[in-house]
Amino acid sequence: MKKYFLLLCLFVFGSASLLANTLNVLILRKAPLADLAFEQNYAIVTDDGHFYGPISKTNKLLIASAGTGLKLTLHNQKTNSNKSLGVFKQPVNIVRSLGSVDFNAVQSVKNLTKRKLPAGGVNLAKDAQSSTPFVSLRQKSYAGTIVYNGPITAYAKGGVNLVETAELEQYVTHVVNCELGNEKSLNALKAQSVMVRSYALFTVQSRLNALKKGNKNWLHFQLFATPTDQAYNCRKRADGRELPSDLVKKAVKETRGQVVLKKQQLAHVQYNTCGKGSAPKGVICQEKMVRLSRQGKPYKEVLAYFMPGTHVAQFDARHLSAQAAQRIKQELQTAKK
Numbered sequence: 001m002k003k004y005f006l007l008l009c010l011f012v013f014g015s016a017s018l019l020a021n022t023l024n025v026l027i028l029r030k031a032p033l034a035d036l037a038f039e040q041n042y043a044i045v046t047d048d049g050h051f052y053g054p055i056s057k058t059n060k061l062l063i064a065s066a067g068t069g070l071k072l073t074l075h076n077q078k079t080n081s082n083k084s085l086g087v088f089k090q091p092v093n094i095v096r097s098l099g100s101v102d103f104n105a106v107q108s109v110k111n112l113t114k115r116k117l118p119a120g121g122v123n124l125a126k127d128a129q130s131s132t133p134f135v136s137l138r139q140k141s142y143a144g145t146i147v148y149n150g151p152i153t154a155y156a157k158g159g160v161n162l163v164e165t166a167e168l169e170q171y172v173t174h175v176v177n178c179e180l181g182n183e184k185s186l187n188a189l190k191a192q193s194v195m196v197r198s199y200a201l202f203t204v205q206s207r208l209n210a211l212k213k214g215n216k217n218w219l220h221f222q223l224f225a226t227p228t229d230q231a232y233n234c235r236k237r238a239d240g241r242e243l244p245s246d247l248v249k250k251a252v253k254e255t256r257g258q259v260v261l262k263k264q265q266l267a268h269v270q271y272n273t274c275g276k277g278s279a280p281k282g283v284i285c286q287e288k289m290v291r292l293s294r295q296g297k298p299y300k301e302v303l304a305y306f307m308p309g310t311h312v313a314q315f316d317a318r319h320l321s322a323q324a325a326q327r328i329k330q331e332l333q334t335a336k337k
Contacts, residue, residue: 021168021317022125023200025232026221027148028137030159033063039133039147040096041103044072045122047090050114054103061094065156076109083109091155091220096134097127127151128165137162146233155220163221168317171223171232172196173252177244178234179286188293189251191302194312195284196230198259198269201317203229205266259315260303267310282307 037060043053044061055061055074062073062082070092072085096103099120107113128150136147150165175196176189183189200223207218225232260267271284284306292302300312 022128022150023166023168023171023204023223024153024221025164025166025171025223025225026161027146027152027164027225027232028139028160028162029224030157030161033137033160033162036061036063036094037136037138037145039136041106042094042096042135043098043101043103044085045093045095045098045117046088046114047092049117049121051098051117052085052107052112052114053098054101054106055109055112056106059109063154063160065158065160068156070154070156070160074109074112081110083112085112091153093122093124093151093153094135095122095124095127095151096130098122124151124165128167128170131170153220161220164225166232168197168200169252169256171200173244173249174232175200175230176252177248178231180290181234181245181248183290184247185290185294186247186251187297187299187302188290189248190255191289191293191299192286193252193255194258194260194299194303195269195271197255197257198267199230199271201259201315202266202268255299257314257316258312260307260310261313261315262307262310266315267307269307 038057041054041057042061043051043055045051058077060075060077062075064071064073066087069087069089071087072092074083074085075081076083099118101118131149133147134149135152136145138145148164148166149170150167153163153165155161155163172193176192179196180189180192183192204222207215207222211218223229223232260269268282269284270282271286271289274285274287284303289302289306292305293299297305303312304310
């Protein structure tokens with residue numbers, strides 16, 4: 001039962017006052033993690049309904065895998081000293097808000113102790129809406145530092161894994177920026193926005209359904225941040241921050257919540273660049289999509305051209321969060337037996 005307690009709490013607290021649709025995006029998988037840098041004060045939420053913090057953003061969090069668990073250590077940069085928080089067998093959440101707790105009143109690392117979660121607990125959905133940077137992670141593959149906006153969850157399965165809770169439209173904005181960040185055609189960017197959103201939600205739905213078959217991976221995350229699904233981080237400034245253009249933001253905003261539907265169900269939207277060739281049947285060719293868009297063809301017609309029998313319409317993704325909560329409740333009931 002304890003195994004699923006925190007996950008259940010997070011979905012209950014996160015969806016009860018759901019203000020925006022959120023996604024769980026895997027940003028690091030099975031890799032050694034030296035340290036994280038924080039842009040704001042933060043707290044660490046454990047698997048037993050307790051937390052450490054608030055902790056000053058100047059204190060680095062060292063995470064290492066320890067068997068099937070996580071070894072957490074805080075490094076005080078002022079005193080150059082470490083404090084071990086122990087080994088945790090279940091996912092650990094790193095957040096920038098906790099109910100009524102004042103995050104300006106940080107706890108001394110030297111005297112940091114485990115405290116009971118306050119009323120209101122964890123609301124990852126609300127926390128994920130903030131567009132201000134929260135945590136940065138140095139990754140060699142990007143030749144610099146990547147900054148994430150949402151709260152993150154760390155867990156161990158063959159190495160340290162990090163998952164970001166991302167607000168849906170922020171996620172779409174970052175992916176569109178990766179795919180067509182330099183595009184000047186608003187129509188093409190709108191089509192890309194709908195494609196990205198459709199792919200994400202269809203994939204989330206598919207992976208939640210996979211829980212029925214015992215695939216526990218999707219309890220922790222639903223999407224990869226890499227082209228395995230869609231590239232969530234790519235073009236960077238020297239300081240590591242993404243800067244989607246105003247046109248990208250406008251395209252995402254004006255298509256907010258729109259997806260490709262087939263018989264009122266989410267359509268399986270797939271796309272690639274095509275290059276000099278052509279896309280396989282049922283896959284949208286981005287180059288041709290852009291070309292048609294630049295010629296003045298409305299983005300909804302462009303998408304219908306590639307996917308006959310479909311149409312673009314608004315889609316309320318909140319039921320996916322409810323579906324995720326239901327899956328975890330089922331797992332909890334199974335664990336009780």
